[in-house]
Amino acid sequence: MTSEATPRVVIVGAGFGGLNAAQALANAPVRITVIDQKNFHTFQPLLYQVATAGLSPGEIAAPIRSILRSHKNIEVLMAEVTGFDLDQRRVETAEGSIPYDYLIVAAGASHAYFGHDDWEPYAPGLKTIEDALEIRRRVLLAFELAERHAAGGETAMPLNFVVVGGGPTGVELAGTLAEISRHALAHEFRSIDPARTHILLIEGGPRVLATYAEDLSRSAQEQLNHLGVEVRTSTTVTCIEPGAVYAGDTRMPATVVLWAAGVAASPLGKKLGAAVDRAGRVLVQPDLTVPGHPEVFVIGDLAALKDEQGKMLPGVAPVAIQQGRFVAKVIREEVESHAKAGARAPFHYWDKGSLATIGRAAAVAEFGRIHISGFIAWLSWLFVHILFLIGFRNRLLVFIQWAWSYVTYERGARLITGSTYLPGWTGDQPSSAAASEHPPQEIHTGPAK
């Protein structure tokens, strides 16, 4: 099994693509090393629930080791990949290089600010557990600071949440923020009224959920409005500063800004030496390999590939999962038949349909010509996402949390951990300093009159 003859497969990244490739290669006559910067796999479709205090990180993440524990031919390393040597067939890490016979790069994508990285401190994105916790911290902290401010006798500051980007993530965030402010927090404050929180969703294009059919985009926007979200389409953000977002000369006050506008592929893509597109995704061959390197595969959000209709495959989990399994199959067949990489069948994406959630009982679903909106779409979204969660334990916990929130309107994980500094709060100052701009004065306790 571990003899030198056994081909070595190195998989970089344990997201949907890498994990599915590894599992599909378990028990194949290969030795597999899975490398990831984190020790856990994140179920990204539910990340927005962590950001909005509905779920805890531990409920949407699972240790990579646990997931792959039973496969003795798989080794997991928590390490950062620094580069590749395609000629020597080695993956480079800070601790040394790892040789491979087959390489699968599934390093995924992160959020991008279109050359405005200076916006990041004021507008966090949502790609990792840490991102989600930072967003949760800012959102919950804003309400606490507003209550404290109002209790200080000031006229309550208006709470303005701005979400930049009308894709699935932006729509999820805006819808859920509305839900929280109107329901979960409704009766818990004495000096402010959370229901008066203003939530603004800004989309550069003409409609939200642009990858969906037009009728579903319309429906999504209506459902957002119904939840209490103001949607501005065809609006391009030109500047973000503490406390405000600008579209040209239009200034939009923002207590908290969330970034859901752009993604950029992992920088590891460029390090493969192949051509990449504007988003940094590797332009792969139909068999998902790097041109000239049939032993090097790129899958998931890091790969750029068009389908039969010439339409770019979307950066969604089903694509990554199917690509992971496709690559595993290719490798397994070649290893078992001892055939050199010959003519390979091209990867074909089987589109089972798309689901996007908007908020409580609000979602859209597109299954070919069948378009569904509202409660039914939301139920299907929920069912699919709980079903695909890794680990029965997580499925059970998430189901309970969901049922609990649905019945009680409560959010299970409303913890403010870490610093109590909020960039957009009364200028760019620490929360405590902010309020002490006013000379200390009496704080009127008791319910607001």
Place this chain on the structure above:
Amino acid sequence: MTSEATPRVVIVGAGFGGLNAAQALANAPVRITVIDQKNFHTFQPLLYQVATAGLSPGEIAAPIRSILRSHKNIEVLMAEVTGFDLDQRRVETAEGSIPYDYLIVAAGASHAYFGHDDWEPYAPGLKTIEDALEIRRRVLLAFELAERHAAGGETAMPLNFVVVGGGPTGVELAGTLAEISRHALAHEFRSIDPARTHILLIEGGPRVLATYAEDLSRSAQEQLNHLGVEVRTSTTVTCIEPGAVYAGDTRMPATVVLWAAGVAASPLGKKLGAAVDRAGRVLVQPDLTVPGHPEVFVIGDLAALKDEQGKMLPGVAPVAIQQGRFVAKVIREEVESHAKAGARAPFHYWDKGSLATIGRAAAVAEFGRIHISGFIAWLSWLFVHILFLIGFRNRLLVFIQWAWSYVTYERGARLITGSTYLPGWTGDQPSSAAASEHPPQEIHTGPAK
């Protein structure tokens, strides 16, 4: 209700003491303001479970607002108290001062390093959710770094976990760390054997769990040994540096050091101007008031009071809870009878018994003359602690997590978030830099031979 005539009660701190005082005063003819630095109440008895990846923060914490939501005469402020003006009867915060007619200070305690605060970066304590997450990060990271190191062809570094302090927290941590390394992680690594982790518990006194009867201390030590923990009593730590703990000339190698040795009361105690003991606890009157200020109460870990036998009341939840209710009763009676603070009955602590858990199916319980050890004690511990968790949702989630871990030996929340730097790992350097001390070399993949 909110007329100026209504007496104002300000409660500082929403731990067991403050929360129970607030709840016992709900619907009394008073206006209550609860002030806490955090927006959530932490169920401290289960904090060690978060530190050892058994539970997620959201499962042992609940937003203070949610807990008190239904009581309209209670207002919650997330703010930092900076001091008191006992003459003007005001609580000072960075945002201004808050007037009170009655003040209840329940600011609790934190861990102390006996004048060695320089040890803190190398030996985190366990008092807050943030502390627990930092401990979890270090413990899990140590195993990952060891695996990576061993995969690099080095002889596997021995993993040494040192817990300083043999009180309930130290015993819980040591026992659970043993459980994790022997079971939860047992089959998940390829190059190291987690079961060979060495766990050392150091206690300065002659026995662990010193507040318990001697036979239970003996039993606890036996149960620790049985779980695989080495216990060294009558050993005083004289120095902690990255990678090692010293007792005099004895050097004990330590990959991770956890501090469970000392507690110090909140600095707010001193700011009340009353006499404090060595641990900074306020020496209160039998009615829990500050001498000369019958309207100022100090309860919980911040208060120093002897029982009828002249024995200092322990810093445990039941004491804080009973004190909170006692103070609420005193205030309610005086307010309702419009009587000035006259002769008050002294606080009497009703000791229902003590429980300390050690690990899986291991615990000790002391109910007066009845002493129990092992599985039955552990079951009672579990029952009591799940029962007293705030919120049905948390009880349900924690019960599921517990049952899950018990059956599968798995730990639900094994996430390494934040930095990947581990002090004490091959000197005081970032993990990646550490390994690259050796010139980059081949990493042998596949199971260790």
